[in-house]
Amino acid sequence: AQTVTQSQPEMSVQEAETVTLSCTYDTSESDYYLFWYKQPPSRQMILVIRQEAYKQQNATENRFSVNFQKAAKSFSLKISDSQLGDAAMYFCAYGDRDDKIIFGKGTRLHILP
Amino acid sequence: EPEVTQTPSHQVTQMGQEVILRCVPISNHLYFYWYRQILGQKVEFLVSFYNNEISEKSEIFDDQFSVERPDGSNFTLKIRSTKLEDSAMYFCAGQGPGANVLTFGAGSRLTVL
Numbered sequence: 031a032q033t034v035t036q037s038q039p040e041m042s043v044q045e046a047e048t049v050t051l052s053c054t055y056d057t058s059e060s061d062y063y064l065f066w067y068k069q070p071p072s073r074q075m076i077l078v079i080r081q082e083a084y085k086q087q088n089a090t091e092n093r094f095s096v097n098f099q100k101a102a103k104s105f106s107l108k109i110s111d112s113q114l115g116d117a118a119m120y121f122c123a124y125g126d127r128d129d130k131i132i133f134g135k136g137t138r139l140h141i142l143p
Numbered sequence: 144e145p146e147v148t149q150t151p152s153h154q155v156t157q158m159g160q161e162v163i164l165r166c167v168p169i170s171n172h173l174y175f176y177w178y179r180q181i182l183g184q185k186v187e188f189l190v191s192f193y194n195n196e197i198s199e200k201s202e203i204f205d206d207q208f209s210v211e212r213p214d215g216s217n218f219t220l221k222i223r224s225t226k227l228e229d230s231a232m233y234f235c236a237g238q239g240p241g242a243n244v245l246t247f248g249a250g251s252r253l254t255v256l
Contacts, residue, residue, distance in 0.1 A: 067186060069245070074188045075185065077186070121245070123186075130249075131232065131250065132247075133234075133245075133247040135245070
């Protein structure tokens with residue numbers, strides 16, 4: 031069965047600094063998707079970034095980028111120039127072609143002014 | 144490790160029928176949530192539930208939806224009269240007191256014909 035592990039329950043970063051959130055996963059599939067979702071206090075799940083496993087190039091969205099290591103089954107999220115609005119829970123998730131999605135337990139990110 | 148359990152894993156129903164999706168959270172969970180993901184789209188927040196009442200709900204959560212936790216264990220999502228557009232994966236999540244982590248269930252796939 032697929033699993034997603036986020037080993038950092040909480041992290042803090044100084045405003046304007048860079049922070050990396052870790053995520054590892056386990057699957058026997060070769061074709062899948064990986065996601066990072068942000069959950070602010072509003073409880074909405076905001077899709078931050080999406081990576082297709084067959085693409086070697088790391089996905090980027092403005093200040094957000096990933097380091098996707100398929101062989102190591104690692105999918106970390108880097109947030110550059112951290113802003114106060116980045117404070118939230120971040121969930122790493124694995125999705126397969128049947129739209130099954132598995133979430134990690136989340137990492138709470140604090141931004142220090 | 145304790146899990147959030149959802150049943151059924153897949154339900155097929157006719158349009159207009161009532162559907163109940165069930166979730167058994169971890170025993171110390173106090174906060175409960177339902178999310179859904181329509182095929183190929185992002186995860187959307189539906190409702191949060193605390194102290195036996197809805198604490199927050201989204202625009203999606205209209206009069207056709209209801210939640211309850213009648214026996215202090217199962218947390219259910221009812222769709223009164225299903226529509227084709229209700230076809231989605233529905234995720235239950237729970238959170239313990241003071242916990243930073245949100246634990247998701249494996250999801251219930253609803254197919255409305």
